[in-house]
Amino acid sequence: MPRLPDSALRDALIERMRFYRDLGLTDFYRRAVPVIEPGAEAELAPALAPVLAGEVESHDPQTAGAPSEGGLFAEELAIPARRSSPAPPAALPILTFEERAAALKSILDDIGDCTRCALHKGRNKIVFADGSPMARLMFVGEGPGADEDAQGLPFVGRAGQLLNNMIAAMGLKREEVYIANVVKCRPPGNRTPEPAEANTCSPFLFRQIDVVRPEVIVALGATAATYLLGQRQPLAALRGRVHSFRGSKLIVTYHPAFLLRDPRQKKEAWADLQIAMRELGLKAPARA
Ligand code: URA
Numbered sequence: 001m002p003r004l005p006d007s008a009l010r011d012a013l014i015e016r017m018r019f020y021r022d023l024g025l026t027d028f029y030r031r032a033v034p035v036i037e038p039g040a041e042a043e044l045a046p047a048l049a050p051v052l053a054g055e056v057e058s059h060d061p062q063t064a065g066a067p068s069e070g071g072l073f074a075e076e077l078a079i080p081a082r083r084s085s086p087a088p089p090a091a092l093p094i095l096t097f098e099e100r101a102a103a104l105k106s107i108l109d110d111i112g113d114c115t116r117c118a119l120h121k122g123r124n125k126i127v128f129a130d131g132s133p134m135a136r137l138m139f140v141g142e143g144p145g146a147d148e149d150a151q152g153l154p155f156v157g158r159a160g161q162l163l164n165n166m167i168a169a170m171g172l173k174r175e176e177v178y179i180a181n182v183v184k185c186r187p188p189g190n191r192t193p194e195p196a197e198a199n200t201c202s203p204f205l206f207r208q209i210d211v212v213r214p215e216v217i218v219a220l221g222a223t224a225a226t227y228l229l230g231q232r233q234p235l236a237a238l239r240g241r242v243h244s245f246r247g248s249k250l251i252v253t254y255h256p257a258f259l260l261r262d263p264r265q266k267k268e269a270w271a272d273l274q275i276a277m278r279e280l281g282l283k284a285p286a287r288a
Helices: 008-023 046-052 097-111 120-121 148-149 158-169 194-212 220-227 256-261 263-280
Strands: 137-141 178-181 216-220 243-245 246-251
Touching: 097 194, 120 194, 137 158, 137 194, 137 220, 158 256, 158 263, 178 194, 178 246, 194 220, 216 220, 216 263, 220 246, 246 263, 256 263
Parallel strands: 137 178, 137 216, 216 246
Antiparallel strands: 243 246
16 A cells, blocks of 8 residues: 655645544643543444544654633643542542541552652752642642742742732631642642643542542632633633532632733633632621
8 A cells, every 4th residue: 555645644634633633632732541431431432432442552742831811722721631530539528637637648648759750850849739638728829930940849939929919809818728739749840740740740630639628629720721621612601600519519710820911801800710709608897
């Protein structure tokens, strides 16, 4: 059989990936993982059976660089390896403060002096989390920056100052909420975490969520939203509604670093936080 030129092969491959994507298969990292909405299985073409069974190898995507937040398509971001994380155990017991603290400590111990992905090469400190194990509200960011890497705490730089203000505007103290990131080591130059990095690290975040079991999670920015929800959607399509994630309600808003670059969007972010407050039964404190 005559061999097709490389460009034709490439075009055919791109075409095929688009076809899978149109069917809702969004993972082309490592292996094709089924990404099907509940109840949609029956509509999928039988030809996709080997793909869904994980029998077809797929290809590493070329991911784009740093995200711009507004109108961003998650396609431009690191692509998650799965559409949604495994569900938490069905009936998790309500844990006491001591039990949660111990469970979080054991996650930290499991992380250890982590070398599971390349991010360890440039890190000073692992940034595990900050805040209360009993928190009703959890914020999830993308990954540590320079200040966080130096101090070993999330959101302590300029974006952290703004996050503190956002928390205060909700009538809460930083110590009352729980703050963590998709990746626990600083990506070089504060770039977006690569899929392999985020997928290696995010299981630890999911375990933290299962221990804290916050009523509401606020995903700060497209990377957090993408890796928590596993949805390749523009941030605008994910904002303004209540999602559900591992038993918690999840609300998507802009990353504070983006709000520092474009303060006009703060109003929009406040509208998102008000959704979180409504879900938590909180009222904004009266302004002095
Ligand atoms: N940006 C993040 O996403 N997380 C941090 O901890 C700091 C800045």
